[in-house]
Amino acid sequence: MELPAKYNPAETEDKWYAYWLENKFFHSEPDSREPYTIVIPPPNVTGILHMGHVLNNTLNDVLVRKARMDGKNACWVPGTDHASIATESKVVAKLKAEGISKEDLTREEFLRHAWEWKEKHGGIILSQLRKLGASCDWDRTKFTMDPDLSEAVINTFVYFYNKGYIYRGVRMVNWDPVGLTAVSDEEVIHRDTTSKFYHLRYYISDGQGNPTDKYLIIATTRPETIMADAAICINPADERYHWLRGKKVLIPLINKEIPVIEDSYVEMEFGTGCLKVTPAHDVNDYEIGIRHNLPVLDIIDDHGCLNEKAQILVGEDRFDARRKIEDMLREAGNLEKVEAYTSPVGYSERTNAVIEPRLSMQWFLKMDALAKDALESVESGKVKLIPDKYRNTYRHWMENVRDWCISRQLWWGQQIPAYYLPDGQVVVAQTPEKALELAREIMPGAVAEDLRQDEDVLDTWFSSWLWPISVFDTNKAGHPDAVPNSDLAYYYPTNDLVTGPDILFFWVARMIMAGNEFMNDVPFRNVYLTGIVRDKLGRKMSKTLGNSPDPLDLIEKYGADAVRLGMLLCSSAGSDILYDESQIEQGRNFCNKIWNAYRLVTGWNVDVNVQQPDASAVAVDWFRAKLSQAICTVEDHFSKFRISDALMTIYKLFWDDFCAWYLEAVKPAFGAGIDKETYNATIGFFDALLKMIHPVMPFITEELWQNMAVRSEGETIMNQRYPAAGEYRAELISDFAMACEAVAGVRNIRQQKNISPKEQLELRIKGEFPSGVLPVVVKLANISSVGQAEGDMSAAQRFMVSTAELFVPLDGLVDLGEELRKLEADLDYYRNFLASVRRKLSNERFTANAPEAVVAVERKKESDSLAKIESIENAINSLKNSK
RNA sequence: GGGAGCAUAGCUCAGUUGGUUCAGAGCGUCUGCCUUACAAGCAGAGGGUCGGGGGUUCGACUCCCUCUGCUCCCACCA
Numbered sequence: 001m002e003l004p005a006k007y008n009p010a011e012t013e014d015k016w017y018a019y020w021l022e023n024k025f026f027h028s029e030p031d032s033r034e035p036y037t038i039v040i041p042p043p044n045v046t047g048i049l050h051m052g053h054v055l056n057n058t059l060n061d062v063l064v065r066k067a068r069m070d071g072k073n074a075c076w077v078p079g080t081d082h083a084s085i086a087t088e089s090k091v092v093a094k095l096k097a098e099g100i101s102k103e104d105l106t107r108e109e110f111l112r113h114a115w116e117w118k119e120k121h122g123g124i125i126l127s128q129l130r131k132l133g134a135s136c137d138w139d140r141t142k143f144t145m146d147p148d149l150s151e152a153v154i155n156t157f158v159y160f161y162n163k164g165y166i167y168r169g170v171r172m173v174n175w176d177p178v179g180l181t182a183v184s185d186e187e188v189i190h191r192d193t194t195s196k197f198y199h200l201r202y203y204i205s206d207g208q209g210n211p212t213d214k215y216l217i218i219a220t221t222r223p224e225t226i227m228a229d230a231a232i233c234i235n236p237a238d239e240r241y242h243w244l245r246g247k248k249v250l251i252p253l254i255n256k257e258i259p260v261i262e263d264s265y266v267e268m269e270f271g272t273g274c275l276k277v278t279p280a281h282d283v284n285d286y287e288i289g290i291r292h293n294l295p296v297l298d299i300i301d302d303h304g305c306l307n308e309k310a311q312i313l314v315g316e317d318r319f320d321a322r323r324k325i326e327d328m329l330r331e332a333g334n335l336e337k338v339e340a341y342t343s344p345v346g347y348s349e350r351t352n353a354v355i356e357p358r359l360s361m362q363w364f365l366k367m368d369a370l371a372k373d374a375l376e377s378v379e380s381g382k383v384k385l386i387p388d389k390y391r392n393t394y395r396h397w398m399e400n401v402r403d404w405c406i407s408r409q410l411w412w413g414q415q416i417p418a419y420y421l422p423d424g425q426v427v428v429a430q431t432p433e434k435a436l437e438l439a440r441e442i443m444p445g446a447v448a449e450d451l452r453q454d455e456d457v458l459d460t461w462f463s464s465w466l467w468p469i470s471v472f473d474t475n476k477a478g479h480p481d482a483v484p485n486s487d488l489a490y491y492y493p494t495n496d497l498v499t500g501p502d503i504l505f506f507w508v509a510r511m512i513m514a515g516n517e518f519m520n521d522v523p524f525r526n527v528y529l530t531g532i533v534r535d536k537l538g539r540k541m542s543k544t545l546g547n548s549p550d551p552l553d554l555i556e557k558y559g560a561d562a563v564r565l566g567m568l569l570c571s572s573a574g575s576d577i578l579y580d581e582s583q584i585e586q587g588r589n590f591c592n593k594i595w596n597a598y599r600l601v602t603g604w605n606v607d608v609n610v611q612q613p614d615a616s617a618v619a620v621d622w623f624r625a626k627l628s629q630a631i632c633t634v635e636d637h638f639s640k641f642r643i644s645d646a647l648m649t650i651y652k653l654f655w656d657d658f659c660a661w662y663l664e665a666v667k668p669a670f671g672a673g674i675d676k677e678t679y680n681a682t683i684g685f686f687d688a689l690l691k692m693i694h695p696v697m698p699f700i701t702e703e704l705w706q707n708m709a710v711r712s713e714g715e716t717i718m719n720q721r722y723p724a725a726g727e728y729r730a731e732l733i734s735d736f737a738m739a740c741e742a743v744a745g746v747r748n749i750r751q752q753k754n755i756s757p758k759e760q761l762e763l764r765i766k767g768e769f770p771s772g773v774l775p776v777v778v779k780l781a782n783i784s785s786v787g788q789a790e791g792d793m794s795a796a797q798r799f800m801v802s803t804a805e806l807f808v809p810l811d812g813l814v815d816l817g818e819e820l821r822k823l824e825a826d827l828d829y830y831r832n833f834l835a836s837v838r839r840k841l842s843n844e845r846f847t848a849n850a851p852e853a854v855v856a857v858e859r860k861k862e863s864d865s866l867a868k869i870e871s872i873e874n875a876i877n878s879l880k881n882s883k
Numbered sequence: 884g885g886g887a888g889c890a891u892a893g894c895u896c897a898g899u900u901g902g903u904u905c906a907g908a909g910c911g912u913c914u915g916c917c918u919u920a921c922a923a924g925c926a927g928a929g930g931g932u933c934g935g936g937g938g939u940u941c942g943a944c945u946c947c948c949u950c951u952g953c954u955c956c957c958a959c960c961a
Contacts, residue, residue, distance in 0.1 A: 005921070190958075197961090220961060270960050277961095284959045344958080357959090392887055393956055400957080501955090536894090538954090569909075570895060576954085578895065586910070589923045596921035603920070645897075648909070663920085670919055744927080751915065751927050758918080833904085846941040854902045854942090861904075 003602075007595035009559025012703045017130060019702075023714055026135045028075035030490035036067035036074045037494035039468050040136065041507070045080035045143060046087050046121045049128040051533040051541055051579055052500065054551045055571060058564045059498045059530060061134050062643060065695035067495075068135070069722040075491055076135060077471045078126060079142035082118075084413035084460045085179050085350040091117050091412070107411050107455075114412050128552060133560050133698045135718070140471065144463040145414070148474040153414045153463045154430055155478025156514075161418075161428040165366045166406075168418070168426070172286045173362050173405055174346065177304030177318075178353035181409040182362055184459060185402060186506055188355050190344040197341035198223045198326065199272065201334045202232060202249040205257050211250055216241070216260075217336050219271030221343060222281070223329060224321040226251055227310045229258055230285075230294035231277040236262040238273050252334035253325070254311050261292050283357050296359060304356055318356070363407040363416060363456070370513040371398045377512050377522045386528045386641045390501060397505050406459045413457030420452045427451075465510035468494050468523035480518045497524040500532060528641050531576035533567075538578060554584055561697035562587030568647050568696060590651065591700050594693070597659050598704050600667070601682055607673025614775035616678040619665035622736040622773075623685055625728035626657050632725045634692065650692050658689060661740060665776050683708065688723040738801050739773035739780075745799040745806060746781035753797070753813050757782060764789035764796065766871070767804035794882040798823075798875060803867050805875075820879050827872045834865040 020026060028035075038060055043053060060076060068074035091114045092102050102110060126141065142149060160166045173182040199219050203211035218232065229251050234241040244260045251258060265288055266275045279289030280298040289296060299310035304318045312328075313321045329335040346355035375398035377383050378391060385391055407416060418428050419435040421443055429435040432448060439446040463470075466477040473488035484492070493515065499508065508527055515523035533541055541548035554563050566584030571577050630653040637646035666682060668674045687708065694701040694717050705717040742763075750757060760782050766789040774786055789796075789807050795814055796807035840846055841858055 003920095006923075218961085222961085265960090267960055275961055282959075282961075284961075287959085343961085389888065390956095396886065396957065504956095575889090575896085580895085580910095582910070583895090585923075589921095592921065592923050596924085598920085600920035640899080642897090642899095648897090652908085659920090660925085667920095747926060748928085754915085756918095757916090757926080840941080843941055849941055850902070857903050864904090 003595070003599050005596070005599075007559075007591045007700060009561060009591065009699060010556070013131075013133070013560055013699045016699055016702045016706075017133065020135070020716065020718065021138070023716070024139075025716055025718055026076070026137050027139050028073055028137050030486055031073055033071065033073040035491050035495075036064070036070075036072035037077070037491040038064055038075070038496055038498070039077045039471055039494055040079060041497070041499045041503070042079045042081035042142075042144060042464060042467065043125045044083035044086055045118055045123070045125075046083070046090055047080075047125050049125055049132075049551050050548055051551060051567075053125070053129075054132060054563060055530055055533055055567045055577060056498055056500065057129055057132060057134050058567050059528065059571070059643060061132070061564075061698075062568070062695045063496055063498070064135055065698060065718060066638060066722065068718060069691065069695065069720060071721060074135075075137055075140070077140045077142065078129070078134070078136035078138060079140075079467075079471060080123060080126065080144070081460060081464055082143065082145040082413060084408055084410050084457060085176075085181065085183070087114065087118070088410050088412040089179055089351060110411050131552060131555050131560060133564065135698070142471045144460070144467070149463065149466075149470050150414050151430075152466055152470045152474040152477040153458060154417050155475075156462070156466060156518075157414075157417055157458065157478075158428055158430055159478040159480075160365060165369075166363060166428075167366070168361065168363050170359055170361050171364070171405070172283045172357050173360055174348075175302075175356040175358035175360070176348040176351055176353050177302065177356055178351040179348060179410075180302055182358075182360060182405055182407065183348055183350070183355070184405050184461075187349040188346040189349050190346050192342050193345040194340065194342050195221050195345070196326075197221055197271075197339040198329070199336040199338070200226070200252060200276075200329060201336055202252065202274075202276075204244075205248040205250050207248070209250070209255065209257050211255075216244060216249065216274050217272045218274045218276045220276055221341060222278075222322070223325050224306065224313070224318055225278045225281045225299065226276065226325075227254055227256075227306075227312065228278045228280050228297045228299045229256075229276045230279050230289060230297065231259050231261045231292065233261050233263050233266050233275045233277050233288060234273065235264055235266040235268050237264070238266075238268045240268075240273065252329055252332060261288075261294075263288050263291065280359055281357060286357075286359070298359060300356060300358070304353075362405050363418075363454075364403040365406050365462075367401045367403050370517065371401045371509075373516045374398060374509055374512040377516060383512060383522045383524065384526045386526060390504060390529055394504065394509065398509065404459075406462050407454075407456040408459055409455070410457050413460065414463060416454040416456050416458060418454040420454070421446065422450055426454075461506050461510055464507055465514045466518075468492065468511055468515065469518055477514065477518055480520070484519070492519060492523070493521050494524045496526045496528060498528045498530060501529040502532070504529065526641070530571065533577045533579050536578055536580045538576075541579075549581070554581075558584050558588040559591060559699070561591050561699050565590060565647070565696055568644055571644050590655070591697065593655055593659065594690075594697075594700055594704070597654075597663065598686070598707075600663060601686055602708075604668065604674045604679060604682075606676050606679045608676055610668075610673050610675040612675040612677045613779075615779040616666040616675070618736070618773055618776050619662050620678060620681045622732050623657065623662045624681075624726070625730075625732045626653070626736075627685060627688060627723070628725040628728040629730075629733060630657075631692070631723055635725070647696055650689075650696070654689055654693065658685065661736075661780075664780055691717060691720055691723050694718065694720075735770035735773050736776070738770060738804075739776045741801045742769075742777045742806055743780045745801065746777075746783070746808060749797045749799070749808050749810075753810065755813075760784035762786070762809050764793065764807040764809065765804055766793075766807070767867075769801065769804040769806075792878055792882060793875070794878045800868065800871075803864055805871050816879055816882070820876065823872055823876050823879070827869065827876065830865045830869050830872065834862065834869065837861045837865065 064074050064076045095102060095113060174188045176183050197219055199217050201215040201217055204214040206212050232249055234244060247260050248257045249260060277285045277288050277294060279286045279294055279296045281300060297309055299306055300318060301307045306313050306316050306321050308314050313324060348355055375395060378385060378394055417430060418426050420426050421439055425442055427435050427438040429438055435451055436446060436448055439451055469477050472491055473485040476482050476484050476488055511523045515521060535541060535547040539545060539547060562584050565587030569583050630649055633649050634646045637649065666678050690701045690705050702717050746761060763783045763786045777783060778786055793807045795811055796809040797814060798805060798807050837858055847855055
């Protein structure tokens with residue numbers, strides 16, 4: 001069989017993915033095996049794959065594939081999230097481009113467009129995940145707005161409402177004037193923003209609504225809201241302003257009279273010490289307003305424009321109004337000064353619009369009890385966060401969480417199952433029919449037409465927090481007393497959750513709450529928090545910067561295995577990933593290395609007449625030990641979620657140990673056959689190595705594993721058992737390491753003296769050197785004869801391996817002066833080293849306090865360096881004598 | 884403003900109870916090689932006062948304090 005010199009991923013990947021699907025290798029059903037479960041962090045249904053997904057899903061896939069090979073019943077549930085704000089705004093934008101305005105549509109018409117959009121673009125991302133090799137159980141694919149999942153969401157709402165956890169009220173909320181909806185506190189991002197600090201004169205009223213010549217100065221960043229001012233507030237302890245007590249002042253431009261009030265909230269040192277109180281448009285002012293019973297005047301509409309209550313600048317956008325009112329105030333003589341100012345401003349996570357604090361009627365879920373349990377789940381270790389530095393962050397959040405605003409003024413999502421009676425009373429029920437029954441208890445004779453359902457939908461996270469439950473059993477969410485179905489009973493709790501720290505609170509914490517509430521158990525045992533993928537310069541990947549490569553292009557160019565390896569190479573848990581295409585090149589190179597090692601091995605011809613050479617026998621024993629050692633290390637890394645360390649161990653095992661040393665040691669001469677024993681061992685090693693690599697690089701390993709032997713239909717490397725470590729002698733490994741050092745020493749001499757690798761050299765040894773590994777040295781260093789060093793070795797190049805001296809006789813090629821200089825430098829080093837070791841040993845406090853083992857090590861250092869010094873001195877003497 | 888974290892080779896990072904010659908890895912760099920698996924490769928080499936300062940200890944990359952620089956999270960000083 002002829003294999004090309006380079007691995008071609010494109011040809012093999014689709015073939016094997018199709019094979020895996022045909023054979024339903026990814027599908028899982030409950031059985032007697034131990035389950036291993038992961039639910040995918042559901043990507044936005046209309047999203048497309050980006051580098052963050054690649055990292056996340058590669059990690060998920062590695063864990064699932066490893067668990068599967070460990071003999072567990074592995075199940076990775078895929079699906080998508082309806083992402084109400086993101087999707088709705090995409091649909092709105094698309095309609096707008098077609099000249100259709102959302103306002104002109106009925107709810108039903110709009111939803112029809114939205115579903116159309118979802119059918120067209122939904123799930124693209126799932127097919128992209130297939131390209132990456134994700135071994136999801138596609139038969140279990142879910143969508144957060146599937147009818148039964150939506151039903152679970154509604155049941156959950158009804159459940160918490162009846163429990164008294166859900167209430168409705170007018171609160172100051174974060175209003176997104178672009179998304180036209182309220183958003184939760186967690187969806188607001190504060191960024192320092194440069195703006196202006198306007199110092200405004202408010203003239204004191206004479207009591208008749210006319211200005212006197214006295215005035216006070218307030219400082220504000222939002223002059224466009226002055227028309228909504230309800231008072232001016234000073235600190236009662238601020239003597240500068242006691243003269244203002246009981247006075248009234250006039251709002252500039254509109255001459256409205258407002259009182260001066262006192263509240264200790266006001267910082268005397270900040271600004272001018274006078275605060276304008278605008279209850280409708282600032283959270284703190286709202287609180288002050290409640291304390292002082294101030295009227296609330298809302299002058300900004302849904303779109304962030306001034307409404308008619310503002311009296312002036314009606315219809316202007318709030319930022320245009322700010323610019324215009326500055327001029328107006330200046331003209332009117334009310335503008336004292338304007339300073340540059342930087343302050344944190346809230347932006348909408350989804351639309352990047354500046355959040356407008358706004359009063360509105362919203363639904364809330366009480367968080368205190370839920371948060372308390374969810375905190376306990378992490379504090380007690382029932383849920384482990386990896387890395388655990390996130391425990392602090394988590395605790396802080398859970399201890400300071402505020403009630404969750406769960407209503408959104410959108411159409412795309414689960415509509416809140418609250419129904420209003422004509423008199424404004426509300427009933428909450430799963431269906432309109434049930435709602436009507438409840439309504440009749442309040443209003444006998446009510447008919448369906450009397451009920452009006454709440455217009456709002458629920459926050460997306462109000463559905464995704466049920467995900468680990470609802471993907472298995474849609475009845476259990478909302479019904480803590482229900483008996484879980486067989487899937488849920490088997491797969492829940494899931495094992496690991498891999499996700500980004502940015503949704504630790506949005507999603508992870510809330511899933512823990514829902515799990516505790518409905519399952520009385522946490523939804524997962526380990527939460528592996530990845531870093532954020534950044535570019536080489538540390539910048540976040542973003543469309544506007546154009547620094548985000550398309551993963552599909554990368555897969556096409558380098559292969560999925562290369563992309564997977566490239567991502568994992570640089571990913572340790574919790575720290576950000578600085579992506580660079582060179583890492584993916586490295587992945588591709590590794591594929592090629594595996595490919596060519598395979599070509600070499602399978603190109604060998606077994607000759608039954610050939611005896612196993614000593615070098616091969618040693619190498620086989622050694623590599624068997626090395627393999628076991630590496631498996632132990634890899635298992636340890638996996639158990640601690642050190643995925644990139646596990647990967648690097650495997651990478652070096654294959655490249656350095658297997659290819660650079662083992663294969664070179666057993667490689668038959670050109671054209672010669674190989675003995676059966678070595679060949680079989682080599683094939684066995686290769687088989688084990690492929691299995692070890694498979695979770696990370698599924699495609700190439702399947703390709704080669706299938707190629708290695710005749711496989712029957714339905715066989716796959718992905719269902720093979722992961723190699724297990726055997727007993728091994730550590731001495732074998734250290735002896736072989738000495739052989740490698742000896743080989744490197746000889747090669748180094750060749751390099752220095754410009755001696756071709758083809759030219760044979762002699763080797764002489766003085767001191768202890770494991771004789772068992774000498775055949776390997778002879779072969780790899782191309783040695784003609786090896787023996788004890790005897791007599792004058794001054795005409796030889798000398799180097800040391802551990803405490804042994806090795807000589808390569810080189811008549812006429814040795815520069816005695818140069819050798820002498822090197823030896824004297826060595827001598828100097830070891831004498832200093834010895835001196836420091838002896839200083840330590842002569843310190844009684846050291847010998848008295850340090851553990852025996854540590855002292856013994858120091859003594860060994862002492863005797864070793866003494867031996868080295870002696871041999872160096874001898875070498876110097878003999879060199880000098882021969883001169 | 885509060886909290887957390889980071890600082891180790893040119894770059895990205897390991898360093899898991901303070902003690903094996905512990906100062907490491909990968910990549911990059913430099914030198915020599917188209918050696919019959921692989922130039923996407925082979926062989927070799929160089930490279931760091933472990934951010935600065937102080938302390939504890941027989942012993943500190945590791946523990947404590949402090950300074951400097953960066954990052955993230957939380958937060959209603961207009």
